[in-house]
Amino acid sequence: MIKSADVVVIGGGSIGCATAYNLARLGFKNVVVLEKGYICRGSTGRCAAGIRQQWGTEMNCLISRYSIRHFEVMNESLEYDGDVEFRQNGYLMVSYSQKEAAMLKENLKLHEKLGIPVRFLSVDDVKEIVPVINTERIVASTICMEDGQANPFKVTDAYYRAAGRLGVKFYTYTEVTGFKKEGEKITAVVTDKGEIATSAVVNATGPYAKFISAMLGHDLPVEPERHQIVVTEPLDPFLRPLVMNFFHNSYCQQVLNGSVLAGYGNPDEPKGINYDCSWQFIKELAAKIVDQFPVMKEVNIVRQWSGHYGISPDGQPVLGTVPGVEGYYLALGCGKGFMLSPMIGELIAQCVAGQDTTLPIGILNVRRFKKGELIVEPAVV
Amino acid sequence: MRIQNHPILKFEKGRRVIFTFNGAEVEGCEGEPIAAALHAAGIRVLSHSRNYKRPRGFWCAIGNCSSCNMRVNGVPNVRACVEPLLDGMIVETQQGEGAVGSGIDG
């Protein structure tokens, strides 16, 4: 293993790979990525890969908006041999209650201000866009046709290959177990395969981030929370946009091969790493999905798995430097890290390089939790 | 052709029932797997492969391999090898991946 590096990125998910690529592009010659398993082993390889700009905080909206601009040209900009399968089929947000409808209306004002093309839909519009949807209880819904989905494995692979061509070294099956410091300064990363001397470390370990912080004596309030998901056998196209339902706390989308991916957030889920799958999840999810799409009762589930969101106290990403630990940077998407990864990669690389960042990430610094300056994201599932 | 004698399993033959396969009437025994009735009636092609549309027939016989996914009473992707036959069933070979609901173009 290499003895020293300009920057060590921990985590081989979409954010780690995008960050490494951007660091190399900004001229860092010796960038290393450490991954304790294989590329995409973490949340990235387990996510639904929905991409949307319809958020309730300005930064979430902006980071995803800028990221979509990257997704749109990703095959070309990363000179990818394959296809990252970015498809702008829209993202439909559905509410069954006046309270959620009010939130959608509130968010719409923000979207208008930021120039995000979100539309309020009548029930007839919804029926036209998704003929199989049950509109009985729909009170309000919005759609943005620039939103959509991409293949998380291929997006990460595209960054991984592009980074590799720029000289980034990837060490898989290499686990970070500790650090060496002089005072507040990081001097080396310790792994199960040896040590790498470095003065800059990017923590892109998604749901594992707090464990890395703990090794540096930093208390990070981002908790791993298990999220389960199922996939059905492939079907002919019948569901164009991703449908997110705030009443059911669920999402449902048909992907390129025809399979349907669906999941929901369980409000009682305990925090912590847990890769188990439960039959209760399938049962409850099926009821939620069939309520929304009665035809889905005919469809067979073929697989179920679980991954984790990193839950921050306000549902927003945690980006940038860490007070008290010099040379330590957080690159955490927090539950929506896949869709934000192109921009988080760019912003963190700029931050490490000491450049002005394309977007003002200061407000997403981890300091805000201590100061109590939370800007809570309301539109989460 | 049906299995008559098996060292472990006993086959109780159900009453004769009529169902349709792609619109044509076929006879089978109630409760036997749909694929067994089709096989006995000489029907060997149950589906087509995804990419090259080559014919696919009876294969794993335990509901795993998806070689016998068929449309039954309008429901797509029914495993004909494990689905019991009922009187009057409408069994069809499936085009594409199988359609639910009204379908839209992607």
Ligand SMILES: Cc1cc2nc3c(=O)[nH]c(=O)nc-3n(C[C@H](O)[C@H](O)[C@H](O)COP(=O)(O)OP(=O)(O)OC[C@H]3O[C@@H](n4cnc5c(N)ncnc54)[C@H](O)[C@@H]3O)c2cc1C
């Ligand atoms: C079911 C589900 C659905 C989701 N749906 C969406 C969605 O629709 N849209 C969206 O944008 N996001 C979604 N997410 C969230 C998204 O998956 C994550 O936010 C995103 O993938 C995080 O990427 P990452 O690169 O930060 O982390 P990860 O992909 O988790 O990568 C972190 C990596 O760090 C490695 N690591 C951890 N500890 C160490 C160590 N000590 N040493 C070395 N390596 C280590 C891990 O092995 C892992 O590979 C979903 C998540 C789940 C679970």
